[in-house]
Amino acid sequence: MTDEQSRAAESVANEAHTAIEVSRGFASWLSANRASLAFTSYQTGQLFLVGVLPNGQVSFNQQNFQRAMGVHHQAGRLYLGSLFQVWRLENMLRPGEVGNAAFDSVLVPRNAQTTGDIDIHELSVDRDGRVVFVNTKYSCLATLSLTHSFRPIWKPTFISKLAPEDRCHLNGLAMLNGVPKYATAVSRSDIVNGWRERRSEGGVLIDIETDAIVTDRLSMPHSPRAWGDRVWALDSGRGYLITVDPASGAKEDIAFCPGFVRGLTFHNGHAIATVSKPRNGTFAGLALEDALRERDGEAWCGVLVIDVRAGGIVEWIRLQGAITELFDVAVMPDVVCPMSIGAASPEIRTSITLDEAEPTAAGR
Incomplete structure (x- = not known):
């Protein structure tokens, strides 16, 4: 990739005419925490990698992956769910190398497992190295199969059968000690698209290990996480980052988004969470609509950095223009300035690296 092409990828105004701005302290926050971010927009099919350039400016690297959804980071590796594939991107740099005099991680798509359009949402990797993802269309958790589209590994007890009907809108996955622990769904519906009539209430957090409903008092919940000694989630229909007591199901509001x-x-x-603007009246009937009106505010599209102790937003990225919806975000610790190469980009044909293990003679 040439320097000119690289600079184009870092531009804060993309070809779809979306302006990107950041809070004044955002670059300093990334540097102080020695981290970068990856986030996705399924609306425009883009993976964004965000870091800090050597001159201190924020870098935005954008690549196209059709319907980019769930993203998961491991050291030197990124997993990405898309329209009908799960992608694995690898850092092609050797220790100490820098790409284009600026990037300490250059992620190249090395594998794409074809699943078909099963509406993959969040994904992760278990302690055995197995990719686990939310198969929203079939209302289950699944893993990859070498032969078939997917292999189901769990479904909520209220789902009577696997069918391509998006019955409850299963969407979120939390791992604990390397195994799936919690899932979120918009409702307990067991009919085709039944969740759409239950958006304002009845959202559930499920203990995957016991099949118990931890709480059913959520509004369009997403993204459960077991972090620290607490269970976290997004009460999306209300606009809150929350914690949930796994014993009682009681929830506590931490920050409004x-x-x-x-x-x-x-x-x-x-x-760190992403927020989106409404689409086709999706806020109608949700508490979030009233909450924004009461605060005399408009919905954002962007990424929020929240101090969980104070419950306030300390830094942010804001997108204004063609991109109005984001889906997932991952932090990349110890990566200062990442970039990726798109699967359909011209650079993919010439970005060739060699595994330098010594070759052996035939038969040895």
Whole structure:
């Protein structure tokens, strides 16, 4: 990739005419916490990687992945769910190398597992290295299969059968000690698209291990997380980052987020989440609509950094223009300035690296 092409990828105004702005302290926050971010927009099919350039400016690297959804980071690796595939991107740099004099991680798509359009939402990797994802269309958790579209590994007890009907809108996954522990769904509906009539209430947090409903007092919940000694989630229909007591189901509001909040990760005492603007009246009938009106505010599209102790937003990214909806976010610790190469980009054909293990003679 040439320097000119690289600079184009870092531009804060993309070809879809979306302006990106950041809070004054955002670059300093990334640097102080030695971290970068990855977030996705399924609306425009883009993966964004955010870091800090050597000159101190914020870098936005954007690549196209059709209907980019769940994103999960491991050291040197990124997993991404898309329209009909799960992608695995690998950092092609060797220790000490820098790409284009600026990037300490250059992520290249090395594998795409085809699942078909099963509406993959959040995903993660278990302690055995197995990719686990939310198969929303079939109302289950699933993993990849070498032969078939997917292999189901769990479904809520209220789902009577696996069918491509998006019955309850299962959407979120929390891992604990390397195994799936919690899931979120918009309702306990067991009919095709039944969740759409239950958006304002009846959202559930489910203990995957016991099949118990931890709480059914949520509004369009997303992104459960077991972090620290607490269970966290996004009460998206209300616009809140919350904690939930796994014993009683009681919830506590931590911070209000100005938009439809989905995608959640944690780093150094901060929660990081994405917010979206409404689409086709999706806020209608939700408490979030009234909450924004009471605060005399408009919904955002962007990324929020929340101090969980104070319950306030300390830094942010805001997108204004063509991109109005985001889905997921992942933190990339110890990565200062990442970039990726798109699967359909011209650079993919010439970005070639060699595994330098010594070759052996045939038969040895």
